[in-house]
Amino acid sequence: MYIKAYLKEKRELIDSYLKSYFEVPSSPLILHEAIKYSLFAGGKRIRPILAIASYEACGGDSKEILPQASALELIHTYSLIHDDLPAMDNDDLRRGKPTNHKVFGEAMAILAGDALLTEAFFMMTNTVFNGKKLKLSPVLRVIRETSLAVGACGMVGGQAQDILSENLEPDIDTLEFIHLHKTAALITVSVRMGSILALAPKEKLQALTRYGENIGLTFQIIDDILDIEGNTKKLGKTTGSDNRKKKMTYPSLFGIEKSRKRAQNLISDAMDALRIFSREADPLREIASYLIKRRA
Secondary structure, three states: OOHHHHHHHHHHHHHHHHHHHHHOOOOOHHHHHHHHHHOOOOOOOHHHHHHHHHHOOOOOOOHHHEEEEEEEHHHHHHHHHHHHOOOOOOOOOOEEOOHHHHHOOHHHHHHHHHHHHHHHHHOOOEEEOOOOOOOOOHHHHHHHHHHHHHHOOHHHHHHHHHHHHOOOOOOHHHHHHHHHHHHHHHHHHHHHHHHHOOOOOHHHHHHHHHHHHHHHHHHHHHHHHHHHHOOOOOOOOOHHHHOOOOOHHHHHOOOOOHHHHHHHHHHHHHHHHHHHHHHHHHHHHHHHHHHOOOOO
């Protein structure tokens, strides 16, 4: 399978849905523009694509869960807007463009993030789409799990610990907590979403959960490495910020080579988790390989 073609196809499907969803402006218009500015700044849509790929691996049609999968991108975008704020990472660039608060001001950036997070859960409750009707019970389970993954016990908690750990001596337990919560939690629930909505059996859900946790950790480790080795133009954001802020990262604790080896081992474990699936899970396998090789 040509993973680039698969990613492009699914990204276009998600973008089409999101553009249609936000086509009608809402008041105040400046807030609507701030939301669209970051949402359509050129993201890869990895989290929605993971939800779709896991749904397909369990026998589903990707178009059946576009609202639920696309809602993950709203949550991810909100987290990036808030991460970039002066009180957080204080970044000027995101995906090669000025960050939201640089264009619309801090207050509007905060509100745009708030609106995206809230809208995501409203979007998830759209159980009739493309002529298909999802059962409400699995949708409610997905909403509950997503809330857990992005709240104080998930992404927000990980971000808080990341800030609290600046300038502290790195230790593996704190580092694992940050990575598992700040990054891996949303990626894991993206993968679980597809299998839950497909009403997959327990063993498939467990396998996909293991896969999600492993690629989620890999994603953050590679992100840490790219912050040191990456190119600002290719990444679309300023590199070297982790070192300047003395953040707790895998390279700061283990060095580049050991971090890269850790990422490779995690991908191997993710691939192993997919052994119970046949070719229908090939997109998930290809995505895992893509993540370990990514340069932007």
